[in-house]
Amino acid sequence: MKTFFLLAFIGLSLTLCAATTTGAAPSTSSSDNAKMVASVIAQAEGGIKSIMMIDPKARAADYMQAYDVLRKEKTANKVVFQLSTGETISNIIDMTLMNQGTMIIFRFNTPQGIKLQAVELEDVLSLSLM
Numbered sequence: 738m739k740t741f742f743l744l745a746f747i748g749l750s751l752t753l754c755a756a757t758t759t760g761a762a763p764s765t766s767s768s769d770n771a772k773m774v775a776s777v778i779a780q781a782e783g784g785i786k787s788i789m790m791i792d793p794k795a796r797a798a799d800y801m802q803a804y805d806v807l808r809k810e811k812t813a814n815k816v817v818f819q820l821s822t823g824e825t826i827s828n829i830i831d832m833t834l835m836n837q838g839t840m841i842i843f844r845f846n847t848p849q850g851i852k853l854q855a856v857e858l859e860d861v862l863s864l865s866l867m
Contacts, residue, residue: 794838797858801834801841807866814866818843821860827867 807816808829818826828846835842841861843854 792838793858797834797838797841800858800861800864801832803864804829804832807864810866812866816864817867818856818864819862820856821862826854826856 804816815827816829818829820826826843826845829843830846830851831844833842833844834840839858841856841858843856845852845854
């Protein structure tokens with residue numbers, strides 16, 4: 738999925754760069770840019786008709802809220818975050834959302850003791866009970 742966003746970003750950057758270097762002012766508004774990115778992604782993925790833009794702070798707040806809800810379940814299962822790197826983070830003691838909403842600091846137990854790990858928001862694939 739990151740590849741498609743990278744392709745869209747590169748395509749958009751090249752378009753804006755070409756308009757700037759030719760002396761023409763880029764005539765695209767932010768909604769035009771979003772439509773252009775959606776078009777590139779749709780072409781790359783074979784027909785997606787729309788995309789949804791989510792503010793990173795809102796997505797991070799959703800992860801924090803979902804973590805709290807799952808943690809309060811009355812089961813013996815533990816909350817596990819699955820990352821795009823293939824890693825899982827479990828035995829979570831605490832999560833701290835960074836001010837800009839693009840990173841989460843996990844504090845968790847390991848056999849070697851308590852560890853801290855900073856994770857970029859886009860690397861979080863899912864969270865579940867295990």
